[in-house]
Amino acid sequence: MRTKVIFDTDPGVDDSAALLFLNATPHVDLVGITTMFGNSDIDTVTRNALYLKHRFSIAAPVARGAGKSLAGAASLPPVHIHGQNGLGDIALKHTGLPELDPRPAHQFIIDEVRARPNEIILLAVGRLTNLALALSEAPDIAPLVKEVVIMGGAFGVAGCNGNVTPVAEANIIGDPEAADIVFGAPWPVTAIGLDVTRQVIMGPVELERLERGGGEPGRFIVETSRGYRVFHAQFGIDGYYVHDSTAAAYIVDRTLFGVRRGPVRVVTEGIAIGQTIQRDWRTPYPPGEWDTAPDQQVATAVDARRVLELLVGTHIPMLATSERKTA
Ligand code: BDR
Ligand code: CA
Numbered sequence: 001m002r003t004k005v006i007f008d009t010d011p012g013v014d015d016s017a018a019l020l021f022l023n024a025t026p027h028v029d030l031v032g033i034t035t036m037f038g039n040s041d042i043d044t045v046t047r048n049a050l051y052l053k054h055r056f057s058i059a060a061p062v063a064r065g066a067g068k069s070l071a072g073a074a075s076l077p078p079v080h081i082h083g084q085n086g087l088g089d090i091a092l093k094h095t096g097l098p099e100l101d102p103r104p105a106h107q108f109i110i111d112e113v114r115a116r117p118n119e120i121i122l123l124a125v126g127r128l129t130n131l132a133l134a135l136s137e138a139p140d141i142a143p144l145v146k147e148v149v150i151m152g153g154a155f156g157v158a159g160c161n162g163n164v165t166p167v168a169e170a171n172i173i174g175d176p177e178a179a180d181i182v183f184g185a186p187w188p189v190t191a192i193g194l195d196v197t198r199q200v201i202m203g204p205v206e207l208e209r210l211e212r213g214g215g216e217p218g219r220f221i222v223e224t225s226r227g228y229r230v231f232h233a234q235f236g237i238d239g240y241y242v243h244d245s246t247a248a249a250y251i252v253d254r255t256l257f258g259v260r261r262g263p264v265r266v267v268t269e270g271i272a273i274g275q276t277i278q279r280d281w282r283t284p285y286p287p288g289e290w291d292t293a294p295d296q297q298v299a300t301a302v303d304a305r306r307v308l309e310l311l312v313g314t315h316i317p318m319l320a321t322s323e324r325k326t327a
Contacts, residue, residue: 010126013083013227030060044077045086106137113134122145133178151247153276162274167267174274177266201304209316215315263296
């Protein structure tokens with residue numbers, strides 16, 4: 001059976017690749033796309049979601065979400081990573097775009113979860129503001145959500161820490177209060193953080209395969225990621241970290257990942273704002289702030305080669321199969 005997914009996103013170069021994967025995989029039934037500020041402002045990321053829906057004939061409706069964090073902050077868009085238009089500054093045609101769903105994103109989430117209890121996975125690959133707003137408006141939805149999967153955080157696995165500050169990852173520091181609420185709610189959360197996404201690198205070989213055999217989605221991924229590759233090159237990476245698509249891959253094949261369980265808290269003020277910390281139950285700490293939070297899952301290991309094969313092969317299934325056979 002196909003997994004029902006609401007994709008909460010800020011497209012975004014890697015967000016758009018994840019959306020094309022979700023649209024192409026036979027394992028996912030995309031129920032909706034909800035947007036929030038992050039990789040660009042809310043107008044731009046919402047327009048990008050509509051553009052993607054139109055260009056790639058994605059059936060799922062798009063609902064516009066939060067333009068600022070719970071604390072009222074709207075950070076400056078990282079144009080040096082995602083471009084001025086959020087999609088690597090490729091030329092975009094904005095005529096004939098479809099209509100938005102009339103509901104705000106958090107209301108869309110509430111309605112869809114209530115309509116399909118225990119069926120929907122919320123896949124959130126940006127700030128967690130929409131999810132926190134949905135919880136605050138309708139706390140009853142928490143036990144009705146099948147699972148929450150996020151791309152976010154960094155948990156110190158093998159020394160992996162932040163990408164915005166030495167301890168904070170972008171999606172979490174963009175709205176740390178929202179993230180702490182989401183990790184603390186009575187629904188099952190799995191965090192796919194930098195610990196694993198930085199191990200999955202889309203390199204020249206994969207990009208060439210996408211360009212050659214991945215049709216329009218493959219060419220779009222290659223075209224939009226040119227500037228993204230330049231950004232990564234300054235760290236000596238030939239290719240780019242696959243953040244959001246790696247979280248999408250988790251929904252399709254859990255055997256690609258290793259996880260550990262324990263309550264997660266998010267630092268919401270001070271020098272370590274945005275840090276995600278999971279309590280390790282093996283160590284008998286005195287009573288503390290983690291004790292009342294529910295156990296959640298954090299990804300600690302990934303089979304990067306198989307994730308890349310899944311992401312690339314989904315766009316070129318015949319090619320991927322024959323290459324596997326002759327390998
Ligand atoms: C996250 O931040 C954004 O730039 C990406 O889209 C990804 O969701 C990585 O830290
Ligand atoms: Ca994102």
